[in-house]
Amino acid sequence: MTVETRQGQGSGQNLWRESRARNVRERLVRVVLRACAYVSILTTFGIVFVLFGEAFTFFQDVSIVRFLTETQWTAGFATTPEDGEFGIIVLAWATIFSTIIACVVALPIGLGAAIYLSEYASAGLRRWLKPALEILAGVPTIVYGFFALTFVTPFLQGTILPGIQIYNILSASLVMGVMIIPTVASVSEDAIYAVPRGLREGAYALGATKREVATKVVVPAAISGIVASFVLGISRAVGETMIMAVAAGALAQLTVNPLESMQTMTAYIVQVTSGESPRGSLEYETIFAVGATLFVMTLLLNTIAYWFVRRFREVY
């Protein structure tokens, strides 16, 4: 479109030389750039194809009803579909349980940090705290896993919870909570920061204190962005892999005791893929069925978060 405008202006001038090569290059660049943008579509297509393709093969051996209703997970010991139990609920519950514990830690702390950074911290302090939180966000999850296993668990064992097992869901989930604090804090802070100044000033004019402004005016005004940050945090917790694989152990059991080992969906995939599982074996197919379940769960959560973020953008 720009090309036409330019030609219109330039025609008839000696200074301006028509160049076919330039036009060809313009078109070529456009095609190449567009192809790069399509890579993302291909990626999604590949993920859906692989997960649901292999999961489909799995569901021909083990019915989807068994997958959803059985209450044990013994895929590791099963050589034929008949002699194992494939209740996804066991792994899914571990994922949900660990997510709940992590959220108890991360959501209030993340929101508190967001309020502090946006409403209380001086500009100078903010300039130090925000990068520090970003560094926290940049710590690889394997490092958190190591920390949960070699520091948090022995620490809990030595102080308040002597009965805790070496591999347990509690330490892993607590550390996972710390891991998602920066996600919650930074998305919430963006939402809180976007609340117009006038709202705060109006509340101050009515005699509200700083805390009252923060909790009764600013937070409610930013609520959809805050909810979005919570959902994003939950989504990260659901998909978190290495902390669970390292510190929560590999015991697929349905329990509510956080001091014991439980295997999440992600940790199961790691356990199977770090061993030898030849393509086409039953165990190989289970990881794709588990992966597909995980993919659907996170997709749902991300869609909810996306919807909330868009809503919060439209408010002002």
Place this chain on the structure above:
Amino acid sequence: MSQSSTEVTRQKEQEPGTGGNFKTSVGARHGWDRFFTALVFAATLIGLAVLGVLLVDVGRQGVPVLSWHFFTSLGSADAENAGFLPAILGSLWLLGIVLIVAVPVGIAAAVYLEEYANDNWLNRLIEINISNLAGVPSIIYGLLGLGVFVYIFGLGRSILTGGLILSLLILPVIIIATREAVRAVPQSVREGAYALGATQWEAIRHHVLPQALPGALTGTILALSRAIGETAPLIAIGAVPYMTFLPEGLLSSFTAMPIQIYNWTGEPEEAFQNLAAAGIVVLMLVLLVSNAGAIWLRNKFQRRN
């Protein structure tokens, strides 16, 4: 908090009618204010305190293990002889592939979406798709690598597969960061270039991209450090537990720093835990330097605007 909130409500109810009966309970409300300030300040510090404890704990275990031998030795099943060299080289190979693949593709896609794409259903789909991909757990990318790159494309459990998977993984991050940087370039810059007879690509190439570079670079560095620390997808495609040789080429089997750390962590002997801690010290140093660099770059860029 509940006490103070009832007071505020009561005070509001009383305000209109009664003149002399006006109570503000300023003292109590300011007390709650101080308490709340302390609470949110503590919330901000908790994460950082954990980071501090983590660094000290890992450093205490890992630093004594760091030696010339650690950096120059091959992998071994025996803790005395085990070194980190194959893991370091593996990570460098992966980083190289990601630099060659993900950075240009990501920047190109971002430029397309910001500068060329019309508002039609396909481009909206791409946009929604990218933000969804950014939220897909990394282990799922590992399954993509295992199913498609290892088996269907026949690339095997190789460095190339690892690099490509990490590239796909961080592509959305690079695209999102670059788009923001490109969007921040004022429209007048493009118009100025057009006025001088530049084509759209010339305007982008010579004027928009150079201005967007610091922002794009910051996002890219953060994405690259994520790639360096990423573990789960590499385990899924089958990086090897320890290497007694160095990676030789794109199709060579490989290990990487986080994989080596994961495998050492899984060993029962304490000597291996210390090796893992030493590996973490190296990994964290690399990440701290690159993240600090990215943040410094952004601050410098922001101040100029």
